[in-house]
Amino acid sequence: MFARDTGNERGQVGIGTLIVFIAMVLVAAIAAGVLINTAGFLQTQAEATGEESTEQVSNNLEIVSETGTVAETNEGPINESRMVAQMSAGSDDIDLSEMTIQVLGPDGSSDLTANESGDGVEPEANESHFGLEEVTDGTSEDVLQEREDRVEIIMDLEEIDATSEEDGLEEGEQADVTLTLQSGSQTTTVLNAPDSLNGEEEGDDVQL
Template sequence: MFENIERDADERGQVGIGTLIVFIALVLVAAIAAGVLINTAGFLQNQAESTGEESTQQVSNNVEVLSATGSMSSSGGPVDTVTITIGLGPGSDPVNIGETRFELLDEQANAVLGKNLGTPVTTNLEEGDRVQVEFDLDSDFAQNLQEGDEAELTLTTPDGSQTVEVLNVPDPFDGSGNDVRL
């Protein structure tokens, strides 16, 4: 029923060497695949860390508008100059205010003022610092702001953090001077 097969010693060695070659090839393929996976995981980890740092800067390094006033050349006339006072938000790292972009957009969205300060009093806005920025609407803006008008001010820091402030001109002007709080 069962047949007994005798093998030569030479055949047995050849089968062992073939198996060893296949085993070594499998180990090499597995080692290369593991190296690729480890390299990819390291790359993804570095990319995730840098993305996290950039996101944190965009969220935490913000500039706040502390006050905004409008000035009129004549009592009861249109607002022709807007002055804002800015400072750092809580927990913010210093912000290079010279590279911060200021944009003023009126409510009809037809007049945009883009302004970079260049070299203001302080290059880096540090904690506790205050900087005033003045917009001359006569020369920089398409029109002055009238009673009841609204304008949107957007500040974009070099990190990409944006602060949006809506400036509302009182209606009617209080008539007590040439400056109004926006």
């Protein structure tokens, strides 16, 4: 009988085991790298989402008052609305030039953007744009920076599709208004025309 070279076989088995071990280490290292990268990406995404959510909650508008202008004596309709707005407590600066407004009225819906010019947002409103006008001295029409700042948001109810069929809001009619800031936060309000405009003269302002 010939003797078997078991030492050589054991050496081959040892090398094979070492190769398998190295391969397993490499696979584990690659997997760990992927997990670390994925975890980092998810953390970054979660932080960004958290910041966006915080901004949506903290940056918001408050509507202080709502008035409308009477188009004709004793009849109406209300052909222009003015909403006085301020920033919510704890808000950062709010750029109203980036705001959008959706109006749902008796005649349909309208989407409005700011009536911007080279000098900022104009006070004049039309069928597709809202206007802005400062109320408190020193306030920028475009940007609310302090809690005390007040700005009027002006809409032409005679021209926008949501209320244009009757040239504005008739007695007892209403329009739902949603103001959306660049951050995504929304403020909703309802413009309610008085049940009777009898006794009101052309150009008078009434509470909505």
